[in-house]
Structures are given as structure tokens and as C-alpha cells.
Amino acid sequence: MKKSVLFVINTFSKGGAEVALLELLKHIDHNQYNIDLFVLMGQGELVGQLPPEIRLVNKAYDTSSVLTSLGKRALFKHILKCALHHANGIRLLPYMVSNGLAMMRKENHPYKNLVWRLMSDSAERLDQHYDLAVAFLEGGSSYYVADHVNADKKVTYIHVDYQQAGYTKELDRACYEKFDHLFMVSKEVQEKFLEVYPDLRERTSIFYNIIDHEMILQKAIEDDGFLDAYDGTRLLTVGRLHYQKGYDIAIQAMQILKKRGVRARWYVLGDGALRDKLQEQIREADLEEDFILMGAVSNPYPYYEQCDIYVHATRYEGKSIAIQEAMILGCPVIASNCVGNRETVDDGVNGILCDLSPQGIADAIEDLIMDKALRMKYSVQASSIRSVTDREIYHLLKMIDA
Structure with missing residues (x-):
């Protein structure tokens, strides 16, 4: 019987992580796994390049790029809708109070991290149970998989220098503790992350991006x-x-x-x-x-x-x-x-x-x-650079049986 795997990503336009996910999805053996994709914001043009075996589970989806004027307007409307959804609640208030000043002091002003928390809490829920759920990006997709997905195993990816990107331990600690494993896209990314979360070292490993030469x-x-x-x-x-x-x-x-x-x-x-x-x-x-x-x-x-x-x-x-x-x-x-x-x-x-x-x-x-x-x-x-496609996919999917 095929194993079921869910991938979650924030948006699906032409960013580095999004392209890396697309390549990963193209290289997975679809005879062994049923693969679902959920795009947290329900937006991005790369969906048109998905292999036919991949099931997009969003109930509604906008194929405009989040980098275009049209796409930005659609994204803003979606964020506004989520904000109004929370207008009568105070669930996010503790995060804003405890993290707002710290975030304001950072040069790369990351109010977006609080927005991602709101987006994940407001996103549609999936009824299906999965053998493995994969949050392919820090922020919204990680919050969503940690808090709102039913799966036997959960893993997440870190694609950036965690400290420079403006994330905080106060906001993310409870999220990352819910993951069985955390993949880092480089050794230095791993070390920067572990400076903040040293006790999570045994759960981390390196997963290099897949590139189709x-x-x-x-x-x-x-x-x-x-x-x-x-x-x-x-x-x-x-x-x-x-x-x-x-x-x-x-x-x-x-x-x-x-x-x-x-x-x-x-x-x-x-x-x-x-x-x-x-x-x-x-x-x-x-x-x-x-x-x-x-x-x-x-x-x-x-x-x-x-x-x-x-x-x-x-x-x-x-x-x-x-x-x-x-x-x-x-x-x-x-x-x-x-x-x-x-x-x-x-x-x-x-x-x-x-x-x-x-x-x-x-x-x-x-x-x-x-x-x-x-x-x-x-x-x-x-030009002598080489990829490690098969090894990286094995490291991810072995989590199902770990």
C-alpha cells in the first residue's frame, strides 16, 4: 500500500525554496507514495509545472505570481480576509506583545513572521491523516504543519540563516519542538539554527537542494x-x-x-x-x-x-x-x-x-x-558542480519508517 505524504509551502511562485520543492516533487517515486501539496496562501504560478501525480489539495487557488502587481493585490486581499477572521479574537496577542519590540530592533523588519502565524491559524484545515507531513519552509508552513496537520511523522526545512532572517525563539520554540526532524539546507544554516536551539541538535541534519542539471x-x-x-x-x-x-x-x-x-x-x-x-x-x-x-x-x-x-x-x-x-x-x-x-x-x-x-x-x-x-x-x-538527488530523497522519505 502506498504511503501518504503531504508537503506544505507558504506560496508557490518562483523563489529558491519553491523551485527546490518543485524539483523534489518531480523526483519522488510516485509508484510508492501518494503526494499531496497544500499551498498556505493558495497562490503561485509554479502549480502549472507540477507532475500530474501530485494532488493540489487547496479548495481555491490563484495562479498569479505573488511577485506581480496583480498577485500582490490578491495576496493582500487574502491577508486582510485572515485578519478580519481574527478581529474578534486575541489568540495572537501574546506573540505580538512578547516579540514585537524584539522584532522592531532587527534591521530586517520581520512583521511578516507574525503575519505567517496568523495565516497558518486562519488557513483551511485538511481532514486527511498522513504518514508524513513536510513543512518545506520556515514560518507559515512550519506553523501550519506543527499545529494543524494530522500525521504520524512531521519534518520541516530551514532555508535561511535563522538569526539574520529575524525569527525569534519566543515565537518559534513550541513549533519546532513538535517536529520529529528538521532539515537544514547547508551546514552553516544548521549551525546558526543550533546556536538558538542547541538542544535540538539530534533532530537536525543536512538536506541539500535538488537541482536538475x-x-x-x-x-x-x-x-x-x-x-x-x-x-x-x-x-x-x-x-x-x-x-x-x-x-x-x-x-x-x-x-x-x-x-x-x-x-x-x-x-x-x-x-x-x-x-x-x-x-x-x-x-x-x-x-x-x-x-x-x-x-x-x-x-x-x-x-x-x-x-x-x-x-x-x-x-x-x-x-x-x-x-x-x-x-x-x-x-x-x-x-x-x-x-x-x-x-x-x-x-x-x-x-x-x-x-x-x-x-x-x-x-x-x-x-x-x-x-x-x-x-x-x-x-x-x-561547471563541475554535482547534485545528490537520490541520497537527499532517501533521507527525507526514510522518516516514514524511522
Whole structure:
């Protein structure tokens, strides 16, 4: 008899964790497992790419991306509906009182964590009992699986530097104690999490994101990629427009490069709430022709293939899928020296780790532009990256029989 497994994720648009989940779902043996997917917010365009064997259990679903204007409006309406649902209750008041001030002191202002608690408590309930329930992301999906799913075993994933992302022990402790196992996407993510929850060490292990090499290589030759006639050095960054991704610092770095006379153009693939703010910063720095926000694209891989240098200067990471995709396609990589990036980029071997500052990023880019042999070395080393698909799936599904 097939085992039943439920996966829960916050939204299902083109973020790193969402793409990682999609790849995982594609690689599970559907002859052995019945797989259900529940999207907490009931929204995201990746649902159209699900294998036919996966059952989406949401009663209502919106296929718009949460990164588009239309999708943001739909998301806001959903949040407002949940807030009104709780208007006569005070269940969340203790969390807000005990965590509000602590959260306000953090630079990456995470009111969203309280919102995720509200979303999980307001989401529809599932009647089915599962052999295994998997919360594939911290925050809302973890709260939902911990508190509202009926399953023999429960596991969750941590994809970010837990401390830098603004989560608090006071808010999450009771949640994580309900899980049989916690998967971390990198060793450094694990260590950062265990600094907060040292007594949960025996329940944690590493689960590297699953990446389909052959699919990436194939898609890289399917579309055109860059359509402008620019003949200087093309820099590329892929990721949502979010504080975490450090685009404000990248724009300052590009300003330094321009003042130095370096011929380069920086392209960004991705969308998000900071678009207008970043566009204004670009205008003020007179970089309209030098730092290009291209928005989200359906196939980013030709852009990786055609760029000269991939730059990933983020404030914090879990284990970046974008960096790994760039490496698969042979991109020389420059990344900020932070948790997650250090585990992917071996400084001086397959890429460069730089300081997260305008000067540090600009220096690393200029040095690599000037050294063609070094770019070739990093390209060759990067393209040797390998995945561990079968082993990771085994580690997850063995939880059913553990």
C-alpha cells in the first residue's frame, strides 16, 4: 500500500525554496507514495509545472505570481480576509506583545513572521491523516504543519540563516519542538539554527537542494536571452527584489565601477516589493543604462549562459539555488562572504567571496574583469558542480519508517 505524504509551502511562485520543492516533487517515486501539496496562501504560478501525480489539495487557488502587481493585490486581499477572521479574537496577542519590540530592533523588519502565524491559524484545515507531513519552509508552513496537520511523522526545512532572517525563539520554540526532524539546507544554516536551539541538535541534519542539471543545460539553449547589442562585460544577478538580496549595495558598487571607467552592465532578473525604491536609487545614481531591472522571466538559463560574471552579493543566504544554477552553466561567480554562500563558493577555487560593501563588490568585479585567465579557471571549476538527488530523497522519505 502506498504511503501518504503531504508537503506544505507558504506560496508557490518562483523563489529558491519553491523551485527546490518543485524539483523534489518531480523526483519522488510516485509508484510508492501518494503526494499531496497544500499551498498556505493558495497562490503561485509554479502549480502549472507540477507532475500530474501530485494532488493540489487547496479548495481555491490563484495562479498569479505573488511577485506581480496583480498577485500582490490578491495576496493582500487574502491577508486582510485572515485578519478580519481574527478581529474578534486575541489568540495572537501574546506573540505580538512578547516579540514585537524584539522584532522592531532587527534591521530586517520581520512583521511578516507574525503575519505567517496568523495565516497558518486562519488557513483551511485538511481532514486527511498522513504518514508524513513536510513543512518545506520556515514560518507559515512550519506553523501550519506543527499545529494543524494530522500525521504520524512531521519534518520541516530551514532555508535561511535563522538569526539574520529575524525569527525569534519566543515565537518559534513550541513549533519546532513538535517536529520529529528538521532539515537544514547547508551546514552553516544548521549551525546558526543550533546556536538558538542547541538542544535540538539530534533532530537536525543536512538536506541539500535538488537541482536538475540536464533540465538547466537544455533550457539554456531554448530561448534567446539578452536581446540588446551591448558588447561590454555583462554582470548578472537572479533573485527577488528583497532587502536580503542586497541590491541597494549592488547599485552603489555599480556606481563605483562606472566612476572608474569600467565597461560593464549589470542585469537583474527578478521582481518584488522593492522595485520602485530600487529604480529610484538607480535614477539618482545616473545608472539607467548600467543597472537594469529586467523583471521576472520564465526561463533565466540563457541569461546565465550568456553573462560574463554572475554576482550574488546578499546579506544572508541558506544555500543559494541561483549560485548553483550559475555554476552549472559555467559562470564565474562573485558572492558575498556570508552563511550559505561560503558553502557553495570555494574562494579562489571556483569563485570569489567578497566583503558585502560597495567597495568590496566593485573591487572583486573589476579584478575578475581584468583577469580573463582567472575567469576561465572559475568557469571550468564551477561547471563541475554535482547534485545528490537520490541520497537527499532517501533521507527525507526514510522518516516514514524511522
